[in-house]
Amino acid sequence: MTDQRIVSICPSNTELLDALGLIDRVVGIDDYSDWPPEKVKDLPKLGPDLNINMEKLVELKPDLVIASLSVPGMEKNVERLAELNIPHLVLNPKTIEEIYQDVHTLGAACGVPERAQELVAELMRKIEQVQAKAERLPHSPKLYWEWWPRPIFTPGSGNWLTPISALAGGSNLFSDRPGDSYTATHEEVIERAPDYIFAVWCGVQADKVKPEMITEREGYDAIPAVQNGRVYVLEEGLYCRPSQRLFQGLEELVDLLLADQP
Known part of the structure; x- marks a missing residue:
């Protein structure tokens, strides 16, 4: 699956892909995906997240598009992906637990479930450390x-x-x-x-x-x-x-x- 071609059309998705070690599979991003800057600066931009250029997206021949509903108005992108029959995954986390779930979902879809498990464990450890500090x-x-x-x-x-x-x-x-x-x-x-x-x-x-x-x-x-x-x-x-x-x-x-x- 290392030759998988991924397109991310939301900044948080692009960041999660990087945390999972998948940024080298990303072949296109939305205009607002700006982190990590040194890794995304040269990637093809597909327009603002609420107005993705679907023609340009299709030309990139993605195996998977990572969409999101975390920004109001993103629904129309998801509808167009479905109309065009482009394989896509839709994330919509509102809570910390749902972010954990999305990490696992993304890891499974891209063939790196072990890395996803490691990442969630790292994030949980950060929370424990913060809670210990907050007690002061x-x-x-x-x-x-x-x-x-x-x-x-x-x-x-x-x-x-x-x-x-x-x-x-x-x-x-x-x-x-x-x-x-x-x-x-x-x-x-x-x-x-x-x-x-x-x-x-x-x-x-x-x-x-x-x-x-x-x-x-x-x-x-x-x-x-x-x-x-x-x-x-x-x-x-x-x-x-x-x-x-x-x-x-x-x-x-x-x-x-x-x-x-x-």
Whole structure:
């Protein structure tokens, strides 16, 4: 199966393929797949993930296309793959456990089940190490994650950032809201008084976002996170993509929370 030709049309899938040692089989990717940069920079690009160039994809003669529903609107890509009778695998993880399951599914589909098992074990060990660190936190801070500013999109109970927050010793500010995401109001954010604000605007590079774009909003000066200088712009690739990089984000998150303790 080493001559298998794989196309990935979602960044998190491309990252999982690399973690499984399969990036050398990848013959095409979506425009947003940017990691690991040195391995993907020269791969053929097939357009943005919500508008894949299917003609170009067909020309690559893939044996398997790895699609995803983790980004709203990806359904039309999956429908076109089915219409064209192209072998494909659809991932749609919302939780950490489902990421583990997808690793096993991807490993089995590509003939590397042993590597998949090893990878899941590695990720589980990272979680154990983070939990041990998180026990040193004196209290559980409230974490407000902002995916998008206008309107405000933030993770709800069904998204991986709820357990990620808990594993790091904190709590997702909107973990009581059902579903994967929640459209919040500024009034709700102010009323809930988060201890930390994390800007992880989807698809936006961290250097394009400034903390004052949040701190200068009307009424936000009453929020503890703003008063205590705990508004951070984080790399969205470590928190918005359901791949192994999410676990790196978890490690960095617990270190950040611990570093802020007196």
